[in-house]
Amino acid sequence: MTVILVLGLLFVLLAIGTPVGFAMGFSGAVGLLMVGGSGTLFGILQTAPLSTVSSYELITIPMFLLMAELVLLSGVADDMFKTASAWIGRVPGGLGMATALAGAGFGAICGTSTASAATLSATSLPAMIKQGYEPKMAAGVVAISGTLAMLIPPSVALVIFGLLAEVNIGQLLIGGILPAVLVTATIMATIYFLVWQDPSRAPSVEPVSWREKFTLLWQVGPMVLLFTLVTGTIYLGIATPTEASALGAAGALVLAVAKRRVTPATLYRALLSACHGTCMIATILVGASIFGYFFTLTHVTQDLVAWIGSLPASRWVIITLILCGYIVLGSFMDQIA
Template sequence: MIELILHLLPVVIMLFLLLVGVPVAISLGFAGSIGLLLFFGPDQLFGILLSTPRAETAAYTLSVLPMFILLAEFVSVSGLASDVFETGQRWLSHIPGGLAMATTLANGGFAVLAGSSLASAATMSRIAVPEMRKYGYNDQLSMGTVTASGTFAIMLPPSVALIIYGVWTETSIGNLFLAGIVPGILTLVGYLFLILFWVTIDPDASGEVRSYSWKDRMTSVKKIWPVGIIALFVLGGIYSGAITVVEAGAVGAASALLVALTHRTDRNSLYGALDETVTTTSMIFLVIIGAVIFTRYLAFTGITRQLIDGITSLPVGELGTTLIVLAVIIFLGTFMNQIAILILLLPVLYPLFVTNFGYSPIWLGIIMIKSGEIGLVTPPLGMNIYVATSVIDVDIKDAFRGAAPFIIIDLIILGILLAFPDITTILIN
């Protein structure tokens, strides 16, 4: 009994540190170090601490991360998000709920290039919510649209979360990109139908409509040509076989820099993009290092195998086990980012679902990322909600109420992916 308690002590320490707000990397690394020290002594611990940082981060495949992050930062400072929103507004604001639909499309488009739901929520809440208020939209519809619509785009390429999953599990990143397209589009369509249904049963939610001339619409389209150019360079290069995924990240970053320069982005903003890229990349690498230390402890003590055996022995079957795991991922998604969730859970979930249950590793990646994104807008801790309300003066209760219908759509899409797993591989096949 005492040995079991000692085995679980590092896990308890890790969970406690996460709950009190200690950064994920420190929580994982510290808890794993305590476990290694208790069971294997200082020599083993220091050996791992000396070798792990370089061994786990000095990998060519990981160089794809800073490139795509740099792409996202250049897009963010270029003002392209505003242009995309303006285009959607001019094409859709003449129909009821059209501005919310435009926000969904613009937020999704920005999230695709930014690679972050949190960045999308922060950026689009500043741009879209004041505009929607001006047209008479209520805060529930406005905030629900802004906070939820960034999440579906993380399924669409180029997704940083899918890159992390591919690198960590040695799964083809190109195939993962293809696998995310159909689930992402299904979610987008579901959101658009939800908005249409919402404004039909509650016309006051959407306010007034406004029509723009065809000249104004076509003029707005000219402003967003860089989106197509970046997508062509990145995705066209990958799927034509002309460049690798790593090279595509570099090409995408270079094209995004050209976009920022054509938008006359000032020098300080460009320096800020470089600084944010270094900060974000360092954070991801620290999480990887901390997670490796913690998972080494789990592996050396046999806890990983015990967890898998314990989960598979539950009298709920494969479906019941899957639902329990997805509920845990959704909960973790309310206060942890995708990268931390993937690195923390993959050592257990990958052998459980791929080796024991025989599921596709591509399906597992899509399911994990989809579940974690749902957590970002799930009360009481949805990170997207708190990020959005921190940059715009909105009652957080209205934001959570507005996000609730979108969560229902997400759960329906998740159910479809569970019932028809071949959806994730349809484009690959």
């Protein structure tokens, strides 16, 4: 009964717009008070915040967020989209495919789906609409391409999952590359199929000379270098994910300075935005930790695992049901939440 009341309180708080971290922390604290009393509650409140945010690996998050902000500042996303559209623009649905490639490329040096989707909506969406693309198709391509940043290293979502699940973050980041390639290819194949069905959805663009194509190709060089600086050093064992995140942030700063986009005001905004994002994520982690203690004390987690393990169902059925839950939650909640 206590578990049902606490879960009900959590959903009510989420429904009225309470930030996820505070909703989980408050409902978890109420549950701890009901189950273990004030002694248990205050004991956990005294230790949980520090033990949650004092992890050395947590430094990875502000570094990757700062890297994303500096990459946004450098304007490299525009260069990637222009290059991709020049090379495959003549293919049916070429601009849409270029958006998917730009989303994958930007995700490889960004780390957050929110920033990736926002950047693509400001760069590729107007270009597709101007070219005569069907608005709902153009918006759909941007929305799905922005999520690629969750898979491609450096991925803040994978770092947080690694912290929560206590698994190797470096292996998680490397493991996201192949799924990201498959998802990108699937997006491009879907675009081609939809345009093959109805060519009016995506008119062709003007051809670009080979000289201009190769000229534009040089513009993606910094992106490849930055991706190698982060993922390559992790893959080769030269640096840990934490060290690689610092290298990536430094490389992004050099890139922004080289493009003459850095001023005291823009640098301040980038630092402030990275701080805001870090504080939001830290609040969610602390709230999740408090709520997790409540679940542990009530044995809900152990009982749920035992019950699911006893079901006569394939592991793929269980994974599918979990993914369906993610689809529903992802419709109105941020990925980190």
